Amino acid sequence: MDIKVRKQMRIIIGSKNKAKIQAVEKVFPNASVTSKGASSGVSAQPFSDEETKQGAIHRALNCIQGETNTFGIGLEGGVMFIGNKLYLCNWGALALPGHLYTASGARILLPQEITKELLKGRELGEVMDTFAHRKQVRQKEGAIGIFTAERISRIDMFSHVIELLRGQWEYNQL
Numbered sequence: 001m002d003i004k005v006r007k008q009m010r011i012i013i014g015s016k017n018k019a020k021i022q023a024v025e026k027v028f029p030n031a032s033v034t035s036k037g038a039s040s041g042v043s044a045q046p047f048s049d050e051e052t053k054q055g056a057i058h059r060a061l062n063c064i065q066g067e068t069n070t071f072g073i074g075l076e077g078g079v080m081f082i083g084n085k086l087y088l089c090n091w092g093a094l095a096l097p098g099h100l101y102t103a104s105g106a107r108i109l110l111p112q113e114i115t116k117e118l119l120k121g122r123e124l125g126e127v128m129d130t131f132a133h134r135k136q137v138r139q140k141e142g143a144i145g146i147f148t149a150e151r152i153s154r155i156d157m158f159s160h161v162i163e164l165l166r167g168q169w170e171y172n173q174l
């Protein structure tokens with residue numbers, strides 16, 4: 001089954017982060033995609049699944065405020081404890097009037113040295129740049145790219161989340 005997206009479909013992604021924008025463009029190649037620096041309404045470094053998911057939802061809803069015929073997409077990166085181990089977690093939300101779809105992304109365990117820095121209150125994006133001796137890791141490969149030897153980049157991971165969102169919306173159209 002293949003639901004064709006209307007050419008004029010408008011999508012607003014609630015972030016200026018290049019990895020997030022590229023992921024949306026990959027999954028919706030025929031849509032008009034614009035970006036907006038939407039607030040997440042949660043802390044800059046979410047520390048639970050719940051908070052990360054809430055950030056994604058907040059961004060998506062913010063994008064469609066006052067809009068018609070527009071899809072809002074919110075993507076949020078965070079970390080979460082399972083027992084005493086800290087994992088990278090990511091959430092996405094797709095909002096359209098009257099509907100909200102959510103999906104989460106792949107998780108990987110973060111090394112102890114990264115966990116230590118995050119517990120001091122630092123943001124993962126900044127910690128990753130120091131750790132990897134690179135610039136703007138958050139806009140490109142991401143922590144997930146670094147710690148998977150670049151087999152899965154932040155763009156790949158978010159693309160998968162967006163496919164899950166798009167698929168749920170398509171299922172609802174059948």
Ligand SMILES: O=P(O)(O)OP(=O)(O)OP(=O)(O)OC[C@H]1O[C@@H](n2cnc3c(O)ncnc32)[C@H](O)[C@@H]1O
Nearest residue numbers: 015017044076077078123124125128138142143144
């Ligand atoms: O401009 P926005 O959309 O906020 O993009 P961001 O890179 O800050 O991304 P998030 O707010 O979604 O992520 C929350 C924090 O976690 C960081 N982060 C999350 N996943 C990451 C990853 O895979 N690589 C690097 N940093 C990551 C991110 O840089 C922030 O410091």
Ligand SMILES: [Mg+2]
Nearest residue numbers: 040044045077
């Ligand atoms: Mg951020």
